[in-house]
Every structure is written in C-alpha cells, then in structure tokens.
Amino acid sequence: MDDIGFQRELLTAAIGGVSKTQLLRTLTKKYGCTEEYINEALDLCSLKTKPESIRHKDFYDCPITKKAKKINYPFTQIYKQEDFLSEAECSDLIDLMNQNLRPSTVSDKTDSNCVSSYRTSTTADLHYFDNDFYLQLDKKISEFMGLEPFLGEAIQAQKYEPGQYFKEHWDFFDPLTTEYKIYCEWMGQRTWTTMIYLNDVEEGGETWFKHLKLTVKPKRGLLLAWNNLYKNGIPNFKTMHEAFPPKQGNKYVITKWWRSWALI
Numbered sequence: 541m542d543d544i545g546f547q548r549e550l551l552t553a554a555i556g557g558v559s560k561t562q563l564l565r566t567l568t569k570k571y572g573c574t575e576e577y578i579n580e581a582l583d584l585c586s587l588k589t590k591p592e593s594i595r596h597k598d599f600y601d602c603p604i605t606k607k608a609k610k611i612n613y614p615f616t617q618i619y620k621q622e623d624f625l626s627e628a629e630c631s632d633l634i635d636l637m638n639q640n641l642r643p644s645t646v647s648d649k650t651d652s653n654c655v656s657s658y659r660t661s662t663t664a665d666l667h668y669f670d671n672d673f674y675l676q677l678d679k680k681i682s683e684f685m686g687l688e689p690f691l692g693e694a695i696q697a698q699k700y701e702p703g704q705y706f707k708e709h710w711d712f713f714d715p716l717t718t719e720y721k722i723y724c725e726w727m728g729q730r731t732w733t734t735m736i737y738l739n740d741v742e743e744g745g746e747t748w749f750k751h752l753k754l755t756v757k758p759k760r761g762l763l764l765a766w767n768n769l770y771k772n773g774i775p776n777f778k779t780m781h782e783a784f785p786p787k788q789g790n791k792y793v794i795t796k797w798w799r800s801w802a803l804i
C-alpha cells in the first residue's frame with residue numbers, strides 16, 4: 541500500500557465514525573506498522589479536535605423537526621417521513637448491500653468489533669467514498685435532516701433474516717462508561733439516528749420503543765428519525781429501542797447515526 545492509499549484508508553475510516561482505538565488496532569495489524577506511524581499520518585490529515593462547547597440546541601432545532609411528521613411523545617423528538625426513498629432506490633440498495641454482508645457487531649469496552657447473541661443481524665457498510673450512489677444517498681439524508689454531512693457516520697445497512705434481532709439498546713454512549721471514552725473520542729456523542737426501512741416485511745420485524753410504547757412497522761421507503769439526547773445534550777433514556785425478528789420474510793434497513801462534532 542502506498543502512502544496516499546494508506547492516508548485515504550485512514551481518513552475514510554476516521555470520518556466514517558470508526559474510533560481511533562479501533563483504527564490503530566486494525567491498521568497496525570493489517571500493515572504491520574507502528575502506532576507512531578499512524579499518528580504521524582493522522583497529523584498530516586489535520587483533523588479537527590473536540591470543540592470547547594457543543595450547541596445542543598442546534599441539534600434539537602435541526603430542520604427535520606419542521607419537515608417531517610412528529611410522532612408525539614413528551615420531551616422526546618421522533619419523526620417520520622413516508623416514501624423518503626423510492627421503490628427503485630430501495631431495491632438497488634438491497635441488491636448492493638447483499639453483496640457485502642458481515643456479522644453485525646455491538647459496542648464493548650475496547651471497540652473490538654464484538655459479535656454477540658444480543659444482535660444477530662448482518663451489516664453492510666455503505667461509505668460515500670466508495671460509490672456515487674451512496675454519496676447521493678448520504679447527501680439526500682443530510683439535506684433532509686439539515687445536518688452538516690461530516691457530522692454523520694458512514695451509512696450502514698442491516699439485514700434481518702427470519703428470527704434475527706437486535707435486543708433493546710440505546711444509540712447514545714453512556715457518558716459514565718469506558719465505551720464513551722473510546723467511541724466518543726472522535727466526533728463526540730451520538731445525537732440523531734436516521735433509519736430507513738427498505739422493504740415491507742411480511743410478518744414481524746417491527747422496531748419497538750419500550751418506554752414510548754411505540755411500535756413501528758417496517759414499510760418500504762419510510763424514514764424514522766429520533767434525537768437520542770434532550771435539548772441540553774443529556775442522553776434521553778426513553779429512546780431505548782429494539783428490532784424484533786421478522787417472522788416471515790427478510791427485513792432490510794439503512795441507518796445513519798449523527799455525532800456532535802466533525803473531524804473535518
């Protein structure tokens with residue numbers, strides 16, 4: 541791998557939401573280089589560092605709140621938009637993601653890409669550096685949310701076959717944990733989640749928000765977005781959710797998670 545290729549791989553991963561811890565581990569292993577070498581390459585990228593303060597109210601007031609339909613819950617921002625993606629966009633995405641699936645992972649103390657019985661789906665990474673279709677998709681979502689594109693992690697896709705699930709969890713990182721230090725060192729806390737269902741599921745596969753008593757049935761093209769934080773940036777524990785297993789037919793979704801600051 542030449543220096544330019546290495547730099548590109550480094551930057552792609554970093555701005556796509558990979559933690560510094562995971563990046564150092566995977567690149568030292570893959571190329572047999574030292575952490576010092578990677579840190580020097582990172583210096584050359586002149587990445588931004590954590591800002592003095594985060595304007596949480598800007599996330600709270602972000603433009604999706606004026607465009608999409610609010611699902612009404614006290615102190616919790618959750619919105620939906622029917623037919624955000626067309627039938628053709630959804631079926632093209634399903635074809636593409638099916639070519640690149642890996643087991644889905646959950647967060648852990650060392651960001652070790654942990655595969656767990658807590659989450660049994662498969663995942664595909666749809667990075668906007670990799671193809672123009674993903675770039676256009678990323679732009680479409682960023683514009684609709686009204687959020688600066690580099691605040692977003694690279695889009696991920698999940699496939700759930702019948703019986704596969706993701707048990708209850710939050711998308712934010714608990715600020716009192718080691719996970720928070722590792723995952724939020726770059727780009728900060730997760731703010732919004734934008735999820736789009738790519739197909740109707742024959743039976744099952746709903747997203748269940750236990751504390752809101754809200755069940756969302758997968759529907760092709762339907763966008764669901766929620767703010768994982770309150771107006772003051774404190775995590776909203778009511779956003780706990782889970783993906784029920786499809787009973788009949790596969791379920792496909794794409795998700796973009798948003799952070800509180802950008803590296804570039």
Ligand SMILES: O=C(O)CCC(=O)C(=O)O
Pocket residue numbers: 698706711745746747748781782783784793795
């Ligand atoms: O697929 C769903 O319904 C929810 C997915 C989810 O919670 C996640 O990927 O974090």
